[in-house]
Amino acid sequence: xxxxxxxxxxxxxxxxxxxxxxxxxxxxxxxxxxxxxxxxxxxxxxxxxxxxxxxxxxxxxxxxxxxxxxxxxxxxxxxxxxxxxxxxxxxxxxxxxxxxxxxxxxxxxxxxxxxxxxxxxxxxxxxxxxxxxxxxxxxxxxxxxxxxxxxxxxxxxxxxxxxxxxxxxxxxxxxxxxxxxxxxxxxxxxxxxxxxxxxxxxxxxxxxxxxxxxxxxxxxxxxxxxxxxxxxxxxxxxxxxxxxxxxxxxxxxxxxxxxxxxxxxxxxxxxxxxxxxxxxxxxxxxxxxxxxxxxxxxxxxxxxxxxxxxxxxxxxxxxxxxxxxxxxxxxxxxxxxxxxxxxxxxxxxxxxxxxxxxxxxxxxxxxxxxxxxxxxxxxxxxxxxxxxxxxxxxxxxxxxxxxxxxxxxxxxxxxxxxxxxxxxxxxxxxxxxxxxxxxxxxxxxxxxxxxxxxxxxxxxxxxxxxxxxxxxxxxxxxxxxxxxxxxxxxxxxxxxxxxxxxxxxxxxxxxxxxxxxxxxxxxxxxxxxxxxxxxxxx
Amino acid sequence: xxxxxxxxxxxxxxxxxxxxxxxxxxxxxxxxxxxxxxxxxxxxxxxxxxxxxxxxxxxxxxxxxxxxxxxxxxxxxxxxxxxxxxxxxxxxxxxxxxxxxxxxxxxxxxxxxxxxxxxxxxxxxxxxxxxxxxxxxxxxxxxxxxxxxxxxxxxxxxxxxxxxxxxxxxxxxxxxxxxxxxxxxxxxxxxxxxxxxxxxxxxxxxxxxxxxxxxxxxxxxxxxxxxxxxxxxxxxxxxxxxxxxxxxxxxxxxxxxxxxxxxxxxxxxxxxxxxxxxxxxxxxxxxxxxxxxxx
Numbered sequence: 001x002x003x004x005x006x007x008x009x010x011x012x013x014x015x016x017x018x019x020x021x022x023x024x025x026x027x028x029x030x031x032x033x034x035x036x037x038x039x040x041x042x043x044x045x046x047x048x049x050x051x052x053x054x055x056x057x058x059x060x061x062x063x064x065x066x067x068x069x070x071x072x073x074x075x076x077x078x079x080x081x082x083x084x085x086x087x088x089x090x091x092x093x094x095x096x097x098x099x100x101x102x103x104x105x106x107x108x109x110x111x112x113x114x115x116x117x118x119x120x121x122x123x124x125x126x127x128x129x130x131x132x133x134x135x136x137x138x139x140x141x142x143x144x145x146x147x148x149x150x151x152x153x154x155x156x157x158x159x160x161x162x163x164x165x166x167x168x169x170x171x172x173x174x175x176x177x178x179x180x181x182x183x184x185x186x187x188x189x190x191x192x193x194x195x196x197x198x199x200x201x202x203x204x205x206x207x208x209x210x211x212x213x214x215x216x217x218x219x220x221x222x223x224x225x226x227x228x229x230x231x232x233x234x235x236x237x238x239x240x241x242x243x244x245x246x247x248x249x250x251x252x253x254x255x256x257x258x259x260x261x262x263x264x265x266x267x268x269x270x271x272x273x274x275x276x277x278x279x280x281x282x283x284x285x286x287x288x289x290x291x292x293x294x295x296x297x298x299x300x301x302x303x304x305x306x307x308x309x310x311x312x313x314x315x316x317x318x319x320x321x322x323x324x325x326x327x328x329x330x331x332x333x334x335x336x337x338x339x340x341x342x343x344x345x346x347x348x349x350x351x352x353x354x355x356x357x358x359x360x361x362x363x364x365x366x367x368x369x370x371x372x373x374x375x376x377x378x379x380x381x382x383x384x385x386x387x388x389x390x391x392x393x394x395x396x397x398x399x400x401x402x403x404x405x406x407x408x409x410x411x412x413x414x415x416x417x418x419x420x421x422x423x424x425x426x427x428x429x430x431x432x433x434x435x436x437x438x439x440x441x442x443x444x445x446x447x448x449x450x451x452x453x454x455x456x457x458x459x460x461x462x463x464x465x466x467x468x469x470x471x472x473x474x475x476x477x478x479x480x481x482x483x484x485x486x487x488x489x490x491x492x493x494x495x496x497x498x499x500x501x502x503x504x505x506x507x508x509x510x511x512x513x514x515x516x517x518x519x520x521x522x523x524x525x526x527x528x529x530x531x532x533x534x535x536x537x538x
Numbered sequence: 539x540x541x542x543x544x545x546x547x548x549x550x551x552x553x554x555x556x557x558x559x560x561x562x563x564x565x566x567x568x569x570x571x572x573x574x575x576x577x578x579x580x581x582x583x584x585x586x587x588x589x590x591x592x593x594x595x596x597x598x599x600x601x602x603x604x605x606x607x608x609x610x611x612x613x614x615x616x617x618x619x620x621x622x623x624x625x626x627x628x629x630x631x632x633x634x635x636x637x638x639x640x641x642x643x644x645x646x647x648x649x650x651x652x653x654x655x656x657x658x659x660x661x662x663x664x665x666x667x668x669x670x671x672x673x674x675x676x677x678x679x680x681x682x683x684x685x686x687x688x689x690x691x692x693x694x695x696x697x698x699x700x701x702x703x704x705x706x707x708x709x710x711x712x713x714x715x716x717x718x719x720x721x722x723x724x725x726x727x728x729x730x731x732x733x734x735x736x737x738x739x740x741x742x743x744x745x746x747x748x749x750x751x752x753x754x755x756x757x758x759x760x761x762x763x764x765x766x767x768x769x770x771x772x773x774x775x776x777x778x779x780x781x782x783x784x785x786x787x788x789x790x791x792x793x794x795x796x797x798x799x800x801x802x803x804x805x806x807x808x809x810x811x812x813x814x815x816x817x818x819x820x821x822x823x824x825x826x827x828x829x830x831x832x833x
Binding site: 028107108125128158161163185217222228230233239244311520 | 546548549550551552553554555556558559560562563566567569570573574617620621622624625628629631632633635636638639640642643646647650651652654655659660664668680681682683684685687688761762763765766767768769770772773
């Protein structure tokens, strides 16, 4: 056992404080802050989900039924912003907060107070963002990408820009913290190439965040000055170019896509070995593939802009660069499959989500490869094919990984086992209805249905109805998830073992369940056979 | 790579992060409300904004005071020092990327959007149908685009005040380095002199830049509204000026901390962080001088 019992040389660091405000608002504890992040992300997931439900209800049949077109535009915009910046990213930061210090044998994050600030900015930022829905001018309605000149017509642009600035500050500080934790706080003997792949994936993601969140801040600042301070960045009459915004935005936006998937890759690389009872296949190749994907993410941004009229040379460069990404991604998919090959597999809920991730994310990857082809993209651009593509990678990709990770580590967090039966009910409902929801959208897109429009041609009616039914049932399945979480945290009688899963390796399984308020006050002694990955298994 | 320690350090609970989140929100909400108000509407935005700005300043003061006290009490071990260093380095990297967005915009506008509006290569049709009389150029004769947004203007000549400002910032980088060496050698008097000179040079730079802005607005008709030339000129130099202002304040704080004897030969992260920041600001200026003023 490398878990060192805590000493009492500084009492106030042990045991959670009693006062609510002290515990949750003044925290320097990575576990409490991680919990806050995860609860915040879950809340935002349901808020963003309610927007999605309204969108699917409006699209249930042709014609305008429920909402006005402007409100529909607000819904699509807010759904994107809330899910990306409010649900997926904070969920990953929450998981990183909870698990990284425990995985590398650190007592906490490197900069615990800044960690608390990173979290507490977020609720305020989203109050600012969501309040625009109730303002006289209405919320942002130009899509989450906020392309000018359309976004400049939105009355509440200033609030949106400042909310994004706050989220950016939060993300940058969170990322700095994670890098400092991983590089500076590892226990002796936890070499870089012995770290779990999840930690590696977050190290690389944090680098991406620090590199691109400031660029987003710059892009939206230019929007702000164009609207309120007479500048001409995106006004051709003044020598600017609206396409400039798209370049700057997607220079942020494409790495952002990988910010939302690399930690998911890390999670899958934890879950699959555990339930295959085998070390991960090709540890170094997995790490190298992550780094390759991160590098390539900086040179592919214009594949979001093929239809805007780029010079031919740019189209061709970005097409080939984009297709290159399928090589390191393929390495990862094959390595997960090879990890399972010959393993003694069991299919508990986390593993079910991981296997679904591998299959469905790969489908999303393939449709991405189709979109990467310039001539094909001219047809697919801004259709439901794109919507189907990025929901396959974000819902059945990033979100499934987050849900899988929640089931995987929930017993470690709460000390209780969740209900395996209801977990499986949640899984099978999710995986069936998510495909009913998004698979028909491929056909709608190929047939030419444009995205972000509240009404459509009657020719698209059947597939839209199927998609909406899938959407409602997928939404309802997430209430099962909520029930499982509440049951596990407060009512479950079944206690979890320290090493919750028989095949699990890594330092987090050497501490008690639930993990004590403070772990590793002194650096643990690391035994190589306890490590998840790394040279020991190479 | 991993270091040996007997015990880790985790800081005690603090209300400053929560206060920081509240005042940042107040700041941003006030600014948003102010900008969003209809013309002539009596809004509370400016009041909230002022409260927010004052709140942010108080928060920085209070938070840093508690950190300085903990540092003086010897709470921070070598590992904490390394975390601080990494934090500062990556923060500066994020600032580099922020300026990168605006430099990127400048290069795109000069390399692509202005020449295309003038009918080159890709923009031949736009040119022909919308602005066939526009000749692509940068500076006074076309930098505000085919619609001459903001009217005729003159540019700030590179070899006047900007050159002087370049020399001022470069010498301030030298003085701060001399002060750093003096700190390592333990000569407090010399630190105070050279660090003080750095602060004064920073203030001098800001003074000249304010001068330049006033002249641009009143005599050259070069404003934020002068097409894309004015946009890039003022946003790039303006954000840089903002950073110089922050840097000068930071240097001044460090000067007082040196006076109070807060730093020792081998324990002076605060000093070094500010010095790094100052060098970063200096390097950005060299880029500005080259690409905004000279070329």
